[in-house]
Amino acid sequence: xxxxxxxxxxxxxxxxxxxxxxxxxxxxxxxxxxxxxxxxxxxxxxxxxxxxxxxxxxxxxxxxxxxxxxxxxxxxxxxxxxxxxxxxxxxxxxxxxxxxxxxxxxxxxxxxxxxxxxxxxxxxxxxxxxxxxxxxxxxxxxxxxxxxxxxxxxxxxxxxxxxxxxxxxxxxxxxxxxxxxxxxxxxxxxxxxxxxxxxxxxxxxxxxxxxxxxxxxxxxxxxxxxxxxxxxxxxxxxxxxxxxxxxxxxxxxxxxxxxxxxxxxxxxxxxxxxxxxxxxxxxxxxxxxxxxxxxxxxxxxxxxxxxxxxxxxxxxxxxxxxxxxxxxxxxxxxxxxxxxxxxxxxxxxxxxxxxxxxxxxxxxxxxxxxxxxxxxxxxxxxxxxxxxxxxxxxxxxxxxxxxxxxxxxxxxxxxxxxxxxxxxxxxxxxxxxxxxxxxxxxxxxxxxxxxxxxxxxxxxxxxxxxxxxxxx
Amino acid sequence: xxxxxxxxxxxxxxxxxxxxxxxxxxxxxxxxxxxxxxxxxxxxxxxxxxxxxxxxxxxxxxxxxxxxxxxxxxxxxxxxxxxxxxxxxxxxxxxxxxxxxxxxxxxxxxxxxxxxxxxxxxxxxxxxxxxxxxxxxxxxxxxxxxxxxxxxxxxxxxxxxxxxxxxxxxxxxxxxxxxxxxxxxxxxxxxxxxxxxxxxxxxxxxxxxxxxxxxxxxxxxxxxxxxxxxxxxxxxxxxxxxxxxxxxxxxxxxxxxxxxxxxxxxxxxxxxxxxxxxxx
Numbered sequence: 001x002x003x004x005x006x007x008x009x010x011x012x013x014x015x016x017x018x019x020x021x022x023x024x025x026x027x028x029x030x031x032x033x034x035x036x037x038x039x040x041x042x043x044x045x046x047x048x049x050x051x052x053x054x055x056x057x058x059x060x061x062x063x064x065x066x067x068x069x070x071x072x073x074x075x076x077x078x079x080x081x082x083x084x085x086x087x088x089x090x091x092x093x094x095x096x097x098x099x100x101x102x103x104x105x106x107x108x109x110x111x112x113x114x115x116x117x118x119x120x121x122x123x124x125x126x127x128x129x130x131x132x133x134x135x136x137x138x139x140x141x142x143x144x145x146x147x148x149x150x151x152x153x154x155x156x157x158x159x160x161x162x163x164x165x166x167x168x169x170x171x172x173x174x175x176x177x178x179x180x181x182x183x184x185x186x187x188x189x190x191x192x193x194x195x196x197x198x199x200x201x202x203x204x205x206x207x208x209x210x211x212x213x214x215x216x217x218x219x220x221x222x223x224x225x226x227x228x229x230x231x232x233x234x235x236x237x238x239x240x241x242x243x244x245x246x247x248x249x250x251x252x253x254x255x256x257x258x259x260x261x262x263x264x265x266x267x268x269x270x271x272x273x274x275x276x277x278x279x280x281x282x283x284x285x286x287x288x289x290x291x292x293x294x295x296x297x298x299x300x301x302x303x304x305x306x307x308x309x310x311x312x313x314x315x316x317x318x319x320x321x322x323x324x325x326x327x328x329x330x331x332x333x334x335x336x337x338x339x340x341x342x343x344x345x346x347x348x349x350x351x352x353x354x355x356x357x358x359x360x361x362x363x364x365x366x367x368x369x370x371x372x373x374x375x376x377x378x379x380x381x382x383x384x385x386x387x388x389x390x391x392x393x394x395x396x397x398x399x400x401x402x403x404x405x406x407x408x409x410x411x412x413x414x415x416x417x418x419x420x421x422x423x424x425x426x427x428x429x430x431x432x433x434x435x436x437x438x439x440x441x442x443x444x445x446x447x448x449x450x451x452x453x454x455x456x457x458x459x460x461x462x463x464x465x466x467x468x469x470x471x472x
Numbered sequence: 473x474x475x476x477x478x479x480x481x482x483x484x485x486x487x488x489x490x491x492x493x494x495x496x497x498x499x500x501x502x503x504x505x506x507x508x509x510x511x512x513x514x515x516x517x518x519x520x521x522x523x524x525x526x527x528x529x530x531x532x533x534x535x536x537x538x539x540x541x542x543x544x545x546x547x548x549x550x551x552x553x554x555x556x557x558x559x560x561x562x563x564x565x566x567x568x569x570x571x572x573x574x575x576x577x578x579x580x581x582x583x584x585x586x587x588x589x590x591x592x593x594x595x596x597x598x599x600x601x602x603x604x605x606x607x608x609x610x611x612x613x614x615x616x617x618x619x620x621x622x623x624x625x626x627x628x629x630x631x632x633x634x635x636x637x638x639x640x641x642x643x644x645x646x647x648x649x650x651x652x653x654x655x656x657x658x659x660x661x662x663x664x665x666x667x668x669x670x671x672x673x674x675x676x677x678x679x680x681x682x683x684x685x686x687x688x689x690x691x692x693x694x695x696x697x698x699x700x701x702x703x704x705x706x707x708x709x710x711x712x713x714x715x716x717x718x719x720x721x722x723x724x725x726x727x728x729x730x731x732x733x734x735x736x737x738x739x740x741x742x743x744x745x746x747x748x749x750x751x752x
Contacts, residue, residue: 096685112728113607165577178558178692179558179691179692180509180555180556180558216556217556217557217558218495218558219558219559219561219692221681222499222559222561222692223493223495223496223499223558223559223560224499244692244693244694245693245694246694246696248693248696248699248706250706252701254706255699255701255706255722255725255728255729256728257728257729257731257732258732260696260697261695261696261697263694263695263696264689264695264697267689267694267695268689272515272516272689277736277739278736278739278740280513280515281513281514281515281540281541281740282515282516282689283515283736285732285733346646356728357728357729357731404692404693404694405693405711406692406693408713434565468476
């Protein structure tokens, strides 16, 4: 097949992702994006100019060889593309779906200078999905067993990645997960219509087949402490316990019925299947008029989950403007299509209740943008006398999460920062020798791919640490 | 994995279960609880650990059948398994040598009160226990409480056993009528009962701890569903509690939040979602 010239490549438009239409998809929780067909994938892949200095790689937190895997798709070697991805990423089917590519690889794509960037995320998803469909796929190669065990605290993206990398290096790995199902935020936070759980289970199953022992219902900090693990045969511990503590606003009325933290709302819906009540026994309340306060991915997830419960109205109320919203662009787009009403420059001041103790409205203030704050974004400033009441019967507070203090509080000598984050160096080493950390518990709430990158670096550092101890 | 080792009916619709959970039994302390999920479709709910045997690797739980989840648990027999049990959760009771302690257990609340009474006695406290129930047949754990208390007073609303009256009235009588002195009171039971005891102890100036029972999901501090107002501040019962200073608790808010899913209970009638091949 003849090679395309750059001019020909530039002529190919960015291929649209086949998706379920909004009116259809909000009736259920099936995945919105359907994935490229092989033809669409090859066509999209052919847009890649194969730049000599691939800027896209600089935008990738784990420096995936993007031109490399894309070229293999161009050549119809989808399995090869997946294998190439696996050299760098342990969760390509997840990241292809949830990475904010517009802020990472795709932001730096040369095609984006004059046109639309290469749909790198969609191509990654395509290759990873092909790999999943290949039931003959071989497990990653494992180094000879070193006879050493490592304990992993938390089975979210950081922990799963650290586990996989350590298994490949020949270590025995036990993952301790507090909940009854592994996956962390991948199963309790991100809804099915964005990330089918089958994908998470597939990745976890691979880890099991590689030899990982996964113990659920094990709360490190309560059932065992980190020190007990170190004193009971584990040569090192990786803490990937995440940022699962919800930030509440401490507003009057926050205790009213019908008011949820986004964590509780999503935990009930995603992990406990409350949307299938009473088949699944966990209930949830989702009324006719829902307000979600917040502007990140969690807020978008909560709003789009609420929408699928068929209320009359779902609002996203954010205290800054659309330009400052941290949520992934595609989620905001999909949310708009699905009928979410966005209200910007709004902040809640009081939650109002009826005589039965249920929320009936939220008193809000209008905001305007003032000087930038510590995050670099312009700080919202209340406009005096601009109070109004938002008429809602369900409120979800999705303004952020910080690390759960259980592990830091029960691990002597572990240095912890201002917001409860564990202090760790670039390789994940903490103030305790043999104790490493990565993901949201170090950075605060962030992305799957950053957690994955941290798990990978920590696995390397743990390997070096254990080998160094061995040779003394 | 979490096998039921033993099951006994100890009162009307009240069962004592001994379950295999060696990792939890090893470290559990009085006042802590577990989060259970009976089946894969089940909800997660908390139960106080009444007792534990580290050698056997077992926990004792006492459950009252009040709805679908507790029914599903109580319908399981020895040899069967519970899908998930996680713990031990919550802060252990702060056990010190206070002096004279009065432990007030109302209804099913006597079960979680047992480990606290036992731990207080073991720490050298003099323990008076008040066990209350609506009527004689609903009094539970009398023998067990007698074994860990210096004296036990029974109270029934209808006077069918022991003193006639609410446990709060009985406590007030012990202090103002019989001149008893208490350095610490502990109260566990239905929320109106805990509130009534706290009203009495506040007047009498007795420091009081209560163990709160809000609706919980994970039990590990990640959702805020169990939030309670203590002295006007939001606390999570699962990680800041479950025990709190009874005089600081907003009981009205707790009662209101406990009613949140009442309107859905009708959809969980027993039999409709009971495990297959079960006869009533």
